[in-house]
Structures are given as C-alpha cells and as structure tokens.
Amino acid sequence: MKFALLKxxxxxxxxxxxxxxxxxxxxxxxSMTDATVSREVPPTLAQTLTLxxxxxxxxxxxxxxxxxxxLSEDEALALRQQHGLNEVEHEQPLPWWVHLxxxxxxxxxxLLTLLALISWLTExxxxxxxxxxxxxxxTLLRFWQEARSNQAADALKAMVSNTATVLRREDxxxxxxxxxxxxxxxxDLIVLSAGDMxxxxxxxxxxxxxxxxxxxxxxESLPVEKFARRxxxxxxxxxxxxxxxxxxxxxxSGAATGVVLTTGNNTYFGALAQRVSATDRxxxxxxxxxxxxxxxxxxxMFVMAPLVLFINGFTKGDWMEALLFALSxxxxxxxxxxxxxVTSTLAKGAVFLSRKKVIVKRLDAIQNFGAMDVLCTxxxxxxxxxxxxxxxxxxxxxxxxxxVLEMAYLNSYYQTGLKNLLDVAVLEHVEIHRExxxxxxxxxxxxxxxxxxxRRMSVVVQEHGQPHLLICKGALEEVLGVCNRxxxxxxxxxxxxxxxERIVQVTAGFNEEGLRVVAVAARSMDAGRxxxxxxxxxxxxxxxxxxxxxxxxxxxxPALKALAEHGVAVKVLTGDNERVTAKICREVGLERQxxxxxxxxxxxxxxxxxxxxxxxxxxxxxxPSHKERIVRLLKANGHVVGFMGDGINDAPALxxxxxxxxxxxxVDIAKEAADIILLEKSLMxxxxxxxxxxxxxxxxx
Numbered sequence: 114m115k116f117a118l119l120k121x122x123x124x125x126x127x128x129x130x131x132x133x134x135x136x137x138x139x140x141x142x143x144s145m146t147d148a149t150v151s152r153e154v155p156p157t158l159a160q161t162l163t164l165x166x167x168x169x170x171x172x173x174x175x176x177x178x179x180x181x182x183x184l185s186e187d188e189a190l191a192l193r194q195q196h197g198l199n200e201v202e203h204e205q206p207l208p209w210w211v212h213l214x215x216x217x218x219x220x221x222x223x224l225l226t227l228l229a230l231i232s233w234l235t236e237x238x239x240x241x242x243x244x245x246x247x248x249x250x251x252t253l254l255r256f257w258q259e260a261r262s263n264q265a266a267d268a269l270k271a272m273v274s275n276t277a278t279v280l281r282r283e284d285x286x287x288x289x290x291x292x293x294x295x296x297x298x299x300x301d302l303i304v305l306s307a308g309d310m311x312x313x314x315x316x317x318x319x320x321x322x323x324x325x326x327x328x329x330x331x332x333e334s335l336p337v338e339k340f341a342r343r344x345x346x347x348x349x350x351x352x353x354x355x356x357x358x359x360x361x362x363x364x365x366s367g368a369a370t371g372v373v374l375t376t377g378n379n380t381y382f383g384a385l386a387q388r389v390s391a392t393d394r395x396x397x398x399x400x401x402x403x404x405x406x407x408x409x410x411x412x413x414m415f416v417m418a419p420l421v422l423f424i425n426g427f428t429k430g431d432w433m434e435a436l437l438f439a440l441s442x443x444x445x446x447x448x449x450x451x452x453x454x455v456t457s458t459l460a461k462g463a464v465f466l467s468r469k470k471v472i473v474k475r476l477d478a479i480q481n482f483g484a485m486d487v488l489c490t491x492x493x494x495x496x497x498x499x500x501x502x503x504x505x506x507x508x509x510x511x512x513x514x515x516x517v518l519e520m521a522y523l524n525s526y527y528q529t530g531l532k533n534l535l536d537v538a539v540l541e542h543v544e545i546h547r548e549x550x551x552x553x554x555x556x557x558x559x560x561x562x563x564x565x566x567x568r569r570m571s572v573v574v575q576e577h578g579q580p581h582l583l584i585c586k587g588a589l590e591e592v593l594g595v596c597n598r599x600x601x602x603x604x605x606x607x608x609x610x611x612x613x614e615r616i617v618q619v620t621a622g623f624n625e626e627g628l629r630v631v632a633v634a635a636r637s638m639d640a641g642r643x644x645x646x647x648x649x650x651x652x653x654x655x656x657x658x659x660x661x662x663x664x665x666x667x668x669x670x671p672a673l674k675a676l677a678e679h680g681v682a683v684k685v686l687t688g689d690n691e692r693v694t695a696k697i698c699r700e701v702g703l704e705r706q707x708x709x710x711x712x713x714x715x716x717x718x719x720x721x722x723x724x725x726x727x728x729x730x731x732x733x734x735x736x737p738s739h740k741e742r743i744v745r746l747l748k749a750n751g752h753v754v755g756f757m758g759d760g761i762n763d764a765p766a767l768x769x770x771x772x773x774x775x776x777x778x779x780v781d782i783a784k785e786a787a788d789i790i791l792l793e794k795s796l797m798x799x800x801x802x803x804x805x806x807x808x809x810x811x812x813x814x
Contacts, residue, residue, distance in 0.1 A: 174300075493688075764786040
C-alpha cells in the first residue's frame with residue numbers, strides 16, 4: 114500500500130518528458146482583466162503625475178506649498194508628519210516563529226502530527242516518538258536552511274545612494290544640503306547630476322543634457338531624454354511623460370533640478386512594490402503535488418480506518434482491539450520518512466548550489482528547477498550586460514571605417530557638455546587617443562552645444578598648422594539635414610536622392626539589427642576664427658555612422674543551448690522594443706518563433722493568449738502585468754514555469770512563476786520576489802540548477 118501511494122506521489126513527474134509536467138497546479142490566481150498601465154498603478158497616482166507634468170511651474174509649486182528657493186525646515190517637518198517618511202514598504206521578513214510555522218504547516222506534517230498524537234494517546238510510544246521525530250527534524254532542517262539563505266539575500270539589499278541634494282530655504286535664501294532620501298517630502302526641490310538615483314517621483318524644473326536610465330522600470334536598455342519644457346502629448350502611461358522622473362531610476366548623464374511630487378508608497382515604484390507584496394505567492398507545482406498526495410492519504414484514511422473499525426468490531430466484538438487495528442492501518446498508510454527525505458534532499462541540493470554562488474531562498478525551488486520545462490526571461494540586465502557598447506563604425510556605404518571612429522572620438526573627447534552613455538562608449542577606444550595624439554596634436558577651438566531641438570552637437574578642432582575642422586555628431590535625420598555631400602573613400606560627391614535612398618537602406622539595416630545609429634559629418638573651415646555658431650552647421654560632408662548596442666552576456670548563448678538540450682524552452686519577455694529584442698535573440702542563438710507586442714497581448718482574451726503563448730517565444734513592449742499574465746497562462750497550460758528578471762517590472766512575474774530567478778544586481782523588490790538569486794553573471798549555473806533539481810528528484814524517488 115505504501116509503495117502504491119509513493120508511486121502516486123511521483124506519478125506526475127513520470128508522465129512527461131524530462132519530468133517537466135508533474136503535479137498539475139491545483140490553485141490558480143484569480144483571472145486578471147486585460148492589463149493596462151492605468152491598472153498597474155492607482156488611477157489617483159496617474160492623475161497626480163499627469164497633472165504635475167502639465168501644470169505651470171508657479172501653480173505647481175503653489176499647490177505643493179513650495180517655491181523656487183525650496184522649503185524651510187519647519188515646512189518640511191510639517192509635510193513629513195503629514196505624508197510620512199519617503200520609504201517604500203517592502204515585503205517584511207517573517208518573525209522566526211512565523212517562519213517556523215510556515216515550514217511546518219503542510220497537510221503532510223499535520224497528518225503525521227495527528228497520527229503521532231493518536232499513537233501517544235493509545236500508549237504506542239515508539240510509533241509516536243518515530244513519527245514526531247520525523248516531523249520535527251524535517252521542519253527544523255527546512256527552517257535552518259531557508260533562514261540562512263534569506264539572511265544572505267537580505268545582505269544583498271542596499272540602496273545605490275542614501276542621500277539627496279536638496280534646496281532648503283534659510284533666511285530667505287536657497288541653501289544646498291545633503292539629506293537622507295527617507296526625509297524628502299512632496300514640495301522639496303532636489304538637484305540631480307550624473308550617477309544620482311532619483312529619490313522620489315519628480316517634475317523636472319530645469320535640465321541640461323539630461324539622460325535617465327529607466328531599465329528597472331521599463332526594460333529599455335537605452336537611456337531616455339528628459340526635458341523641463343511642458344509636454345503636450347496625450348498619454349495614459351505615466352512613463353511616457355518626458356518631464357517626470359521616477360523613483361528608483363538613475364541619472365546617467367546631465368544635470369537637473371526637480372520638485373518632488375510624491376514620496377514613499379505613493380510613488381510609481383511604491384505602487385508596483387505594494388502590488389507585488391500584497392499578492393500572495395501562487396502554490397508551485399511541487400507544493401501542489403505534496404498537497405495532492407496528502408489529501409489522497411487523508412481520503413484513504415477516512416474510508417479505510419472506519420471500514421476496518423466496523424468490520425473488526427462487528428465480526429470479533431472487541432471494539433478496543435478493532436480501534437487499535439484501525440489506527441494501525443492509518444499509520445501504515447502514511448510514509449513517515451517522506452517529509453524528512455524530501456527536506457534533506459532539497460537541503461543537499463541547496464548546499465550544492467551555494468557552492469556555485471547561488472542563494473536558494475525556498476527549498477521547493479530546487480525541485481522546481483529540475484521540473485521546469487519553460488524558462489521566461491527578461492532581456493535587459495539578465496540576457497544582456499545592461500551596458501552600451503560601440504558595435505560598428507562604418508562609412509556611408511556600411512563598410513568599416515576608422516576615419517568615422519576618429520571623428521567621433523574627437524567630437525566626444527572635446528565636447529564640454531556632460532557626456533552620455535554613447536560618448537562613454539566611444540571614449541573607451543583609448544587606442545584612438547594614442548594614435549591621434551589627441552591631447553597634443555589637436556586643440557579645441559570652439560563647440561556648438563547639443564540641444565534637443567537640433568539633436569546634434571559640433572566641436573571645432575585644429576591640428577597643428579592645419580585648417581579648422583568642424584565635426585558634427587547626432588541623430589541621422591538632423592545631421593543629414595545640414596549635409597550636402599558624402600564621402601566615398603577618398604572622394605566626395607553630392608548628396609543625391611539616390612544616395613539618400615541608399616543611406617536610408619543602410620541605416621535601416623542597422624536598426625533591424627537593434628543598433629542605435631548616430632551620424633558623423635565634418636567640414637573644413639578656414640583658420641583664424643575662434644567663435645562658431647549654429648549657422649556654421651551647414652554644407653557638411655557625411656562621413657559615416659557609429660552604431661551602439663547593449664550586448665548579451667558571454668554565458669547567455671551556451672546557457673540557452675544547454676537548457677534546450679535538457680528540454681527547457683526559453684521565452685523572452687521584455688519591455689524593450691522588438692528590433693533590439695530580435696537582435697539579441699539572434700546573437701544568443703534563440704530562433705524566433707513568433708512575436709507578440711504588449712498591444713497584441715492587451716487585445717487578446719485569456720483563451721486566445723493561452724494558445725498564442727505555446728507557439729510564440731518572443732514578447733516585446735510588455736508591462737509588468739503583461740509578463741505576469743503570460744506566466745500565469747503558461748502555468749495554466751500545465752507547464753512548470755521559471756522566470757528570470759532583475760527589475761521592478763519583473764517582480765509580479767517572479768512571484769507568480771513556479772521558480773523566480775534573479776541576480777545580485779537586481780532591485781531589492783525583485784530579489785524579494787525571487788526564489789533563487791544568482792551571485793555571478795554567468796548563466797551556465799541555470800543548467801547546473803536544472804540537473805541538480807533532477808538529481809534531487811531521483812534521490813527522493
């Protein structure tokens with residue numbers, strides 16, 4: 114009988130290839146309505162941000178009770194008492210006794226405890242001792258292992274920056290002071306520069322060359338431009354507001370001042386974090402399997418024990434002996450060692466993975482690792498390095514050209530504006546600095562700074578004894594607008610409609626590869642001048658293009674190949690655009706099988722999307738709830754689903770998946786939602802995790 118029940122316990126693992134579809138999920142999250150951005154955050158927050166973006170600055174500051182010199186200490190204190198500290202409520206660590214209860218409370222342990230109690234009441238002390246010991250040992254082992262892992266995970270959670278530069282009004286004058294982020298209040302004026310983390314949701318009041326990375330929010334690898342001017346765009350998505358900065362993002366280049374609109378849980382970040390923390394974890398396939406067998410045993414006992422009791426009682430007349438025999442049947446139906454075996458094998462797997470620099474926060478995740486047959490992964494920061502690299506430097510015809518790289522380097526080196534990520538990527542080519550003797554052979558004459566209307570900038574340099582050279586770098590359309598010639602080898606020719614069509618084809622090809630194209634043009638100028646302006650950006654010669662990419666991690670391609678060999682299908686779920694995503698998929702060897710955008714997901718019913726997720730492996734421009742919905746429907750289709758991500762936009766899906774995987778550089782909300790945290794950038798540990806999960810299963814079997 115025990116053997117038959119054990120077979121039932123593991124039957125689900127054996128029904129499909131690679132143990133992939135064991136123990137179909139019993140409990141699902143409530144069906145979600147079509148996900149829209151307005152449902153991702155409270156409507157009041159979206160209205161607050163939209164109103165803050167569109168209102169005139171004096172009216173906005175008046176409504177917030179602030180002014181251009183900032184708040185006084187008394188005003189800030191009063192607002193802090195009203196709004197509370199600028200802190201986002203994360204998932205609170207469980208008290209040790211609650212964690213211990215969670216490690217104990219599953220139907221199997223409750224069943225064994227009941228049997229131990231009955232054995233004790235019937236004076237079968239040996240049976241009571243053995244059963245109770247198994248329960249205690251398995252509970253304490255799980256508690257110790259998970260507590261140790263959670264302590265290691267908590268040690269990873271640290272804010273990038275814990276202070277902000279704030280304007281405080283003292284004696285009628287604005288003074289810059291450094292304040293802990295948690296002390297900020299709505300109405301505070303903050304000063305931002307490159308490297309700063311945005312401490313709250315803010316309206317930009319002034320900006321110079323401001324680029325902000327919103328990858329943790331949206332999954333977009335490239336920084337976005339932020340402006341101080343009022344935007345007239347009609348949008349329901351707060352992330353599209355180009356003069357609003359969001360808590361948790363960071364400044365990659367430029368400088369700005371802003372006024373705090375919302376703090377703490379009232380921010381966009383806080384709303385998403387609350388949404389994640391408020392959602393109970395869905396039962397994993399392993400938990401569902403254990404619960405299924407536990408209830409099967411209980412049903413057997415409810416049938417067998419009374420049946421044996423009445424048959425023995427009526428046939429033999431000794432009801433006490435019949436009761437003891439019925440209880441022995443109940444005990445005999447239960448594999449007392451099973452909880453201990455399961456917990457010890459899972460703990461052994463966690464110890465093995467810890468040697469691979471992997472933190473296992475929940476022991477059940479080990480077995481789910483082995484049973485996983487679908488891995489959904491974010492792109493930015495997980496598959497890619499989340500760092501912009503200069504991928505190509507080519508002439509107008511698309512052929513490699515060192516001249517283009519040299520021109521781009523001189524432009525980036527001599528410009529005095531705050532350098533964005535693209536300039537940093539160009540300046541990493543230090544060999545150009547040596548070859549051109551930039552610091553000695555060349556000198557800067559003047560520059561025409563970048564602005565968002567022209568979307569280009571120029572520097573004028575002079576090599577000793579040579580004419581001045583104006584070098585312009587910027588967006589393709591804007592640079593083409595001031596060019597009338599193109600360079601072809603050593604020759605120059607007029608920019609004809611035919612050549613323009615050729616240029617469009619070449620650059621479109623780069624865009625299809627997911628590259629961001631920046632055009633480079635130049636013009637020789639007579640020496641003798643020391644001041645240049647916008648009018649000099651004319652009659653330029655197009656030299657070529659520099660193209661940039663957020664490349665994949667070196668371990669991504671071999672890791673995905675290894676997972677495919679072990680029967681794990683990989684699906685990419687990202688908030689980035691489809692062209693960049695398609696390029697990354699090609700580079701990592703992931704053959705694209707269908708593409709769905711967030712808008713497509715939005716329009717589909719659950720039934721339609723459940724069919725589409727089976728035949729599609731690339732999803733782009735997704736919101737957090739789109740990702741969660743896709744993972745949920747894959748689970749409903751019978752898959753054991755893993756999800757790997759590192760941003761706040763990944764947290765809901767991490768929590769819904771059977772196994773959530775994150776990395777040590779992830780935002781703290783993502784690490785809280787994950788079951789497993791990778792401490793190294795290599796993704797090859799995913800294959801080792803799958804194999805270890807299957808070894809653990811074999812040991813339990």
